[in-house]
Amino acid sequence: MNVPAPGFLVNLFVTDEEAREVRETMQQNQLLMASLDAEIAKAQAALRQLVSQRTEAQKLLESNSAPSDTEVKAIREIIRSKEREMEKLEGEVAEARAALNAMIDRRAEVVEESGPSSSAVDKFDADIEGARSVLKEHSSLPFVAFPPEVLGEIFVHCLPRDTLFIKTSLKDCPLLLTQISSTWRSVALATPALWTSIEVKLSVNSCLPNLALIKTWIARSGSCPLSFYIEESIQKDYYEEGMITSAAILQLYAPHYHRWRNIRLQYQDWRIDTGFLKLPRDTPPQSLESLHLARDFWQPAEYDQLSLMLSAPRLRNCTWVSNTDLGTFHAPFPQLTTLYLERPLIAEDFMHILSEGARIESCQFFVLASAGSNFTRPSYPVLSHNLRSLDLTADLFGPLFNQLELPCLTHISLRRFDIVPHPAPVWPHQEFMSLLTRSKCSLEQISLSDMDISPDQMIDCIRHTSPSLEKLILTNDRRMRHVIVNDDVLRLLTWTTPDAGGSHLNVCPRLSMVKFWNCHSSSDGVITDMVESRWKARDGGPVKLLNIAFLMLEKTTHPEDLRRLDMLNEGRVGISIIRR
Incomplete structure (x- = not known):
């Protein structure tokens, strides 16, 4: 008779053949348990992904761009429903595994008592197989029951929504989806829409991701439009022959030139070849x-290719960060909806671009208004434009405000170019209020940087924009030492209930964000009174809570x-404080 393996119990009255069969059965059970452990691990990984998505949904509820009350209620109900499903699933998996372990233990006892060929053992084998089926069903999760096309569409909705360009991380989609199970992997690899976007970063020492992965990414994208971001932080002085630069990456994308959709190229040194000429x-x-x-700077040899790219018939969004004048390339201003320029313009060029770009909805400009020779003459016409968002850096704002009428404007960001303190105020309050009155716009966001607007003028702006204002951002360079927000401004923004008495009229019922940076001076406790009055839900409170x-x-x-x-921050996060 063979000697049993350590820890292996066997009935001494069975034959050697029967003992061998029992031993093989137990080995098979061990393999079964290993298989079950692997399947449960897959299920747990999928559950972690669902939990992560639930957390992201919860962040959305507390985010700056909060959904409506109806949407919040619906999202919370979905979250609660998914939590109940996951709890039920986890419970069933635990129960099934416990039952399986108990059956395997009991089967071993029966084998010792009755031998491996008894009907009782056969029944246990059937029950064990049934328990395994239950665990397999739970480990696959409901998604596997979907057709591959539907599952692929679900995967596409798992991609990050806050960026056009995907980072190649094993912790994020789409690579994360390839690690859950063989089914998910095969579906993910066969879904081209998951592989259409990528972010590439190049330095002297690295190319992330590597060329092989970039090639694989492109191959998986099928015939879908491509989006890619190449950031090259290489200086000519450190360049060596054979170093991977943006030119090598563009060569990979050149055969798919007709599929380019969203392109972002960022270079550190203008002397290194971009690859445009190929x-x-x-x-x-x-x-x-x-x-x-x-x-x-762009080299003259690249001008033709740049002009060709800027003439793309479907181009709608353009960002130009360069000392080379964009006008050199006959930019398609009439077809653009978004235009961001960081190169300084004179006021006349600023007005010319807006007059040509009648479809521009969002723009960023740097204007030296004092350099315009004929701009301020009385006969210069007022331009009515459908801009929704204006981000403007300038040395003089008054002449620009006088020439604009912006009825659709919802977001305005103003930044003074010259931050050296002036002996007299430079904030053009009369011109700004005239712009708002003339435009009859509903501003949702006001952002002022390095402005010397006074508290009384700030109160005037707040009252005028009160019905629609949602975000108020006031920041100054610390060298200015200029106060915009004082006790009077804060008390105006403090929400009081109707029965509180007094003649205070509540303003800005939709205010959800404030930022006061190097522009604030108030008595201790006044700013907390304002925040607290808008932080906690109460009857008769503002339409939106400050978040x-x-x-x-x-x-x-x-x-x-x-203190x-x-x-307040312990009860609900969202308050960031710099303590000086």
Whole structure:
């Protein structure tokens, strides 16, 4: 008779053949348990993904762009429903595995008592197989029951929504989807829409991701439009022969030139070859919709190719960060909806671009208004434009405000170019209020940087924009030492209930974000009164609760503010405080 393996119990009255069969059966059971462990691990990985998605949904509920009350209620109900499903699933998996372990243990006892060929053992084998089926069903999760086309569409909706360009991380989609199970992997690899976007970063020492993965990414994209972001942080002084640069990456994408949709190219040194000269020269990329180019200077040899790209018939969004004048390339201003320029313009060029670009909805400009020779003459016509978002850096704002009428404007961001303190105020309050009155626009966001607007003028702006204002961002360079927000401004923004008495009229019922940076001076406790009045839900409260606040406070002069704001932040996060 063979000697049993350590820890292996066997009935001494069975034959050697029967003992061998029992031993093989137990070995098979061990393999079964290993298989079950692997399947459960897959299920747990999928569950972790669902939990992660639930967390992202919860962040959305607390985000700056909060959904409506109806949407919040619906999303919370979905989250609760998914949590109940996951809890039920986890419970069933645990119960099934416990039952399986108990049956395997009991089967071993029966084998010892009755031998491996008894009917009782056969029944246990059937029950064990049934338990295994239950675990397999749960480990696959409901998604596997979907047709591959539907599952692939679900995968596409798992891609990050906050960026056009996907980072190649094993912790994020789409690579994460290839690690859950063989079914998910095969579906993910067969879904071209998952592989249409990529972010590439190049330095002296690395190319992330590597060329092989970039090639694989392109191959998986099928015939879908392509989006890619190449950031090259290589200086000519450190360049060596054979080093991977953006030119090598563009060569991989050149055969797919007709599929380019969203392109972002960012270079550190204008002397390094971009690879543009090796791109097709006979036609623009027909699918190109968004183009972001950042390079100090463009070489004349590249002008023709740049002009060709800018002539793409579907181009709608353009960002130009360069000292080379965009006008050199006959930019398609009439067809653009978004235009961001960081190169300084004179006021006349600014007005000319807006007059040509009648479809522009969002723009960013840097204007030196003092350089315009004839711009301020009385006969210069007022331009009515359908801009929705204006981000403007300038040395003089008054002349620009006087020439504009913006009835659709919802977001305005103003930044003064010259931050050196002036002996007299430079904020053009009369011109700004005239612009708002003339335009009859509903501003949702006001952002002022390095402005010397006074508290009384700020109160005037708040009252005028009160019905629609949602975000108020006021930031100054610390060298300005200029106060915009004082007790009067804060008390105006403090929400009071109707039965509180007094003649205070509540303003800005939709305010959801404030940022006061190096522009604030108030008595201890006043700023917390304002935040607290908009932080907690109550009858007769504002339409929207304040959910984000950025504040800068002195520890020595605002101990009460800091204590109370920390308490508010413990109950519901969203308050960021710089303690000085």
